[in-house]
Amino acid sequence: MTEAEAGRRLRALAKEIARHNRLYHDQDAPEISDADYDALVRENNELEAAFPHLVRADSPNAQIGAAPSTALAKVTHARPMLSLENAFSADDVHDFVRRVRRFLSLPESEPVALTAEPKIDGLSASLRYENGALVLAATRGDGTIGEDVTANVRTIPDIPQSLTGAPNVVEVRGEVYMSKADFAALNERQAASGGKVFANPRNGAAGSLRQKDPAVTAARPLRFLAHGWGELSEPLGSTQAEAVERLRTLGFPVDERFGLFPDADAALAQYAAIEHARADLPFDIDGVVYKLDRLDWQERLGFVGRAPRWAIAHKFPAEKAETTLERIEIQVGRTGKLTPIGRLTPVGVGGVIVSNVTLHNRDEIARLGVREGDRVRIQRAGDVIPQVVENLTLDEDRPAFVYPDHCPACGSEAVAEEGEVDIRCTGGLVCPAQRLERLKHFVSRGAMDIEGLGEKTIVEFVDAGLIEKPSDIFRLRREQILGREGWKEKSVDALLAAIEARKGFDSARLLFGLGIRHVGIVTARDLLKCFGTIQALEAAAIGENGTAELSAVEGVGPVVAEAVHDFFHEAHNREEVAALLALAAPAPFVNQARETEWSGKTIVFTGSLETMSRDEAKAQAERLGARASGSVSAKTDLVVAGPGAGSKLKKAEELGIRVASEEEWARIVAEA
Numbered sequence: 001m002t003e004a005e006a007g008r009r010l011r012a013l014a015k016e017i018a019r020h021n022r023l024y025h026d027q028d029a030p031e032i033s034d035a036d037y038d039a040l041v042r043e044n045n046e047l048e049a050a051f052p053h054l055v056r057a058d059s060p061n062a063q064i065g066a067a068p069s070t071a072l073a074k075v076t077h078a079r080p081m082l083s084l085e086n087a088f089s090a091d092d093v094h095d096f097v098r099r100v101r102r103f104l105s106l107p108e109s110e111p112v113a114l115t116a117e118p119k120i121d122g123l124s125a126s127l128r129y130e131n132g133a134l135v136l137a138a139t140r141g142d143g144t145i146g147e148d149v150t151a152n153v154r155t156i157p158d159i160p161q162s163l164t165g166a167p168n169v170v171e172v173r174g175e176v177y178m179s180k181a182d183f184a185a186l187n188e189r190q191a192a193s194g195g196k197v198f199a200n201p202r203n204g205a206a207g208s209l210r211q212k213d214p215a216v217t218a219a220r221p222l223r224f225l226a227h228g229w230g231e232l233s234e235p236l237g238s239t240q241a242e243a244v245e246r247l248r249t250l251g252f253p254v255d256e257r258f259g260l261f262p263d264a265d266a267a268l269a270q271y272a273a274i275e276h277a278r279a280d281l282p283f284d285i286d287g288v289v290y291k292l293d294r295l296d297w298q299e300r301l302g303f304v305g306r307a308p309r310w311a312i313a314h315k316f317p318a319e320k321a322e323t324t325l326e327r328i329e330i331q332v333g334r335t336g337k338l339t340p341i342g343r344l345t346p347v348g349v350g351g352v353i354v355s356n357v358t359l360h361n362r363d364e365i366a367r368l369g370v371r372e373g374d375r376v377r378i379q380r381a382g383d384v385i386p387q388v389v390e391n392l393t394l395d396e397d398r399p400a401f402v403y404p405d406h407c408p409a410c411g412s413e414a415v416a417e418e419g420e421v422d423i424r425c426t427g428g429l430v431c432p433a434q435r436l437e438r439l440k441h442f443v444s445r446g447a448m449d450i451e452g453l454g455e456k457t458i459v460e461f462v463d464a465g466l467i468e469k470p471s472d473i474f475r476l477r478r479e480q481i482l483g484r485e486g487w488k489e490k491s492v493d494a495l496l497a498a499i500e501a502r503k504g505f506d507s508a509r510l511l512f513g514l515g516i517r518h519v520g521i522v523t524a525r526d527l528l529k530c531f532g533t534i535q536a537l538e539a540a541a542i543g544e545n546g547t548a549e550l551s552a553v554e555g556v557g558p559v560v561a562e563a564v565h566d567f568f569h570e571a572h573n574r575e576e577v578a579a580l581l582a583l584a585a586p587a588p589f590v591n592q593a594r595e596t597e598w599s600g601k602t603i604v605f606t607g608s609l610e611t612m613s614r615d616e617a618k619a620q621a622e623r624l625g626a627r628a629s630g631s632v633s634a635k636t637d638l639v640v641a642g643p644g645a646g647s648k649l650k651k652a653e654e655l656g657i658r659v660a661s662e663e664e665w666a667r668i669v670a671e672a
């Protein structure tokens with residue numbers, strides 16, 4: 001940014017921020033969210049830091065709140081009512097402590113104790129007591145001049161009218177606020193009577209206190225929490241914690257979460273605890289305020305501009321923000337799932353800058369009605385990926401977003417399964433987005449189980465361009481691998497021998513290794529029991545009545561049939577299968593199942609098995625002529641439950657299905 005641009009921007013920001021200050025502080029009717037307001041202030045501060053000589057006399061940093069414009073009498077504060085510096089991260093808080101240390105020239109060994117308490121979202125008031133009697137109450141106004149709200153404050157039950165044992169002059173400062181419940185009820189009454197509806201409890205409290213007629217204030221459920229003081233004829237204590245305790249004994253409400261902490265880390269832990277409790281608190285808070293405990297240090301630090309040097313407000317991250325959805329991009333996941341990603345104009349939400357959101361799926365895009373270029377409201381909760389919660393662009397002119405019906409990574413058809421919202425690429429074996437996952441699956445234990453070709457080696461070979469698709473594994477040549485780092489002659493030979501050993505291997509394992517959706521090892525065997533070879537299966541799948549023929553197979557339903565059909569429908573998948581069959585020449589399927597009392601029965605394995613893998617257990621079931629299924633239903637004959645079994649076991653018990661332990665299962669297998 002050039003200097004001229006910065007100057008223009010600073011001028012615009014000063015004007016804009018002043019306007020929002022008036023709307024918020026004086027008219028109790030903000031137009032933008034606090035997060036958006038804070039973003040303007042931050043932009044201003046960054047520019048001021050980059051161009052210090054351009055800082056304006058009317059800089060937003062030179063001002064507190066807004067000058068009052070009500071019909072209320074003006075009051076000049078005996079001591080100014082200040083604002084607070086903001087911190088947005090733990091780093092900011094540590095910086096604050098470092099600044100304090102530097103200012104006071106404290107040695108590292110000197111502890112810096114801090115108080116921490118919620119930052120109540122209300123409006124500050126100063127209550128002046130002389131000889132124990134409440135004589136004046138004032139709003140903050142612009143920090144120097146506030147409004148006289150004495151009569152109004154007298155109607156607030158939390159605020160004592162008189163004090164005993166107090167210094168002759170005490171100005172108690174704190175927050176006038178409205179509880180969330182009272183605020184909701186007030187707005188309901190206001191709406192019913194056609195009165196002003198408030199944007200939030202803070203505005204409700206401010207609008208209720210700043211009334212010409214105290215009777216109106218009296219009818220509003222206002223509350224008060226003390227957090228500081230102004231003029232005093234004698235000190236309330238020698239530390240912040242002592243002084244606050246004194247205020248409590250004088251009869252002022254103090255928040256129960258107020259605490260004294262030995263250092264910044266302990267105070268930050270309290271921040272986390274308060275943030276955690278935030279939603280359940282009866283009133284709105286927007287952060288935690290830390291103050292130096294030692295009052296002699298507060299005195300030395302004084303204030304700069306509009307805020308004390310000895311306190312800082314650690315704001316909670318905003319969880320919602322508005323921005324523009326610039327583009328909708330479709331990503332292909334490792335398993336072929338198409339996921340729409342929204343590219344945003346970067347915006348701060350929940351303490352981080354967000355430039356991408358997940359749009360989940362086609363249905364979500366339709367539900368939100370979002371198109372490229374729309375204004376959207378996004379939300380971020382905890383560590384969750386940010387989401388679009390609302391489309392703010394209501395014009396209907398532009399056409400709806402067209403969801404692609406082909407995979408952007410490989411051009412294969414992308415389809416949704418019946419009743420499913422997700423759209424998947426059917427390009428499986430050749431889709432670059434799925435390449436790695438497919439290859440890892442192909443060589444995995446339950447599939448081709450190629451020794452020496454683990455995930456790490458797959459990644460290495462893919463990166464080196466040695467393999468792209470499963471058939472390439474059978475094309476690997478000695479000299480391609482030899483000479484690569486970490487590959488000795490012996491290991492290369494062992495690997496090639498392991499690959500060679502997989503020629504003429506089990507066709508069911510190879511079929512399973514293709515990674516067709518829903519085709520697990522059991523389904524692969526079911527299919528081959530019927531068709532005998534992968535070639536025959538392929539011919540059936542792409543035949544005229546393909547899906548019908550496949551769904552007729554025992555153990556295969558319409559969803560599996562559809563997936564198998566879609567897979568073989570893609571020409572490049574057929575090419576790859578043909579290459580694999582030529583290179584690996586798997587043996588025709590041999591049905592190993594025996595006729596036993598378990599033939600035709602359905603068995604479900606759940607929980608963890610200790611002496612065998614899930615795959616092995618399933619294979620055992622099949623050899624007994626039984627089918628292994630993934631879900632428990634009335635048709636289930638046996639549930640084998642290991643430790644950690646959950647809902648499936650519960651369901652089996654509800655349905656009265658026989659349940660066996662792993663040990664009992666081993667006995668069944670041995671005896672069958």
Ligand SMILES: NC(=O)c1ccc[n+]([C@@H]2O[C@H](COP(=O)([O-])OP(=O)(O)OC[C@H]3O[C@@H](n4cnc5c(N)ncnc54)[C@H](O)[C@@H]3O)[C@@H](O)[C@H]2O)c1
Nearest residue numbers: 020021024030032033034037083084118119120124227289
């Ligand atoms: N949405 C808008 O248009 C808009 C406009 C102006 C200001 N704002 C919001 O108002 C804030 C700025 O207002 P501000 O200058 O009054 O600063 P502030 O409200 O962020 O902080 C200072 C005030 O915090 C209050 N406070 C609450 N609990 C306290 C505690 N425990 N200890 C000490 N003080 C405590 C005090 O009254 C003090 O005056 C910003 O956070 C901004 O988001 C919003």
Ligand SMILES: [Zn+2]
Nearest residue numbers: 407410425431
């Ligand atoms: Zn694809």
